[in-house]
Amino acid sequence: xxxxxxxxxxxxxxxxxxxxxGLIAALRGQGLRVAGMKPVASxxxxxxxxxxxxxxxxxxxxxxxxxxYGRINPYAFAPAIAPHLAxxxxxxxxxxxxxxxxxGELVTEADCAxxxxxxxxxxxxxxxxxxxxxxxxxxLPVVLVVGLRLGxxxxxxxxxxxxxxxxxxxxxxxGNAADAxxxxxxxxxxxxxxxxxxxxxxxxxxxxxxxxxxxxxSLHIRSLFPAAARA
Numbered sequence: 408x409x410x411x412x413x414x415x416x417x418x419x420x421x422x423x424x425x426x427x428x429g430l431i432a433a434l435r436g437q438g439l440r441v442a443g444m445k446p447v448a449s450x451x452x453x454x455x456x457x458x459x460x461x462x463x464x465x466x467x468x469x470x471x472x473x474x475x476y477g478r479i480n481p482y483a484f485a486p487a488i489a490p491h492l493a494x495x496x497x498x499x500x501x502x503x504x505x506x507x508x509x510x511g512e513l514v515t516e517a518d519c520a521x522x523x524x525x526x527x528x529x530x531x532x533x534x535x536x537x538x539x540x541x542x543x544x545x546x547l548p549v550v551l552v553v554g555l556r557l558g559x560x561x562x563x564x565x566x567x568x569x570x571x572x573x574x575x576x577x578x579x580x581x582g583n584a585a586d587a588x589x590x591x592x593x594x595x596x597x598x599x600x601x602x603x604x605x606x607x608x609x610x611x612x613x614x615x616x617x618x619x620x621x622x623x624x625s626l627h628i629r630s631l632f633p634a635a636a637r638a
Contacts, residue, residue: 410510411442411520412578412631413547415538415570417562419526421554422583424462425611427523428469429622430550434519435471436623442517443470445480446506446541447525447532450487458483466523469619472516481509491531501533503544510545522547528566539573548578550608550631554585555595564602578631579606584613606630 416423434441443466451458463480484493524538609626
């Protein structure tokens with residue numbers, strides 16, 4: 408098995424954390440030790456221990472590993488703005504080698520890691536590149552989260568095409584009804600199955616209160632293992 412998966416989305420707010428935590432729980436259900444990682448996060452809250460991001464904390468809780476917060480989320484920024492802008496405001500450069508070091512330390516404590524990106528696939532991060540460049544730096548198979556909404560067919564097709572162009576395995580995709588009202592959702596999912604030849608790992612209904620176990624049970628992770636083995 409590879410050292411993990413990189414979870415990206417067709418846009419921001421499409422449910423990457425929901426899928427990432429569910430994926431962690433599903434992999435743990437297979438007897439694996441799984442680390443969660445959110446390398447870059449903006450919109451963090453000030454606490455007595457420093458800046459903390461809700462997505463990163465959710466990944467930590469799902470993994471159950473006792474790892475330092477800074478290893479899970481090496482770059483945390485307070486403003487809820489594009490991460491390269493948030494980093495520039497505080498005079499920080501987001502460097503991929505630092506993220507790779509933290510990732511390497513995490514996977515020594517686990518069988519694999521689930522790494523959640525920030526925003527969409529081509530969100531800029533800094534001098535080392537964007538989210539896609541980070542995934543390439545970590546050399547991880549990609550799981551694509553598609554927010555089921557108007558426009559998602561175009562977003563999914565473009566994102567998947569660029570993932571393939573980057574030379575990374577697209578291990579599979581998950582449809583997530585992030586919005587309460589989704590017209591013709593079954594037709595959208597059917598169209599996605601035609602557009603994306605990679606495995607559908609699950610279709611999640613709009614259920615903000617769904618338990619982690621329920622999300623995990625809705626994901627079909629069997630196809631991830633051969634995809635990981637090829638990476």
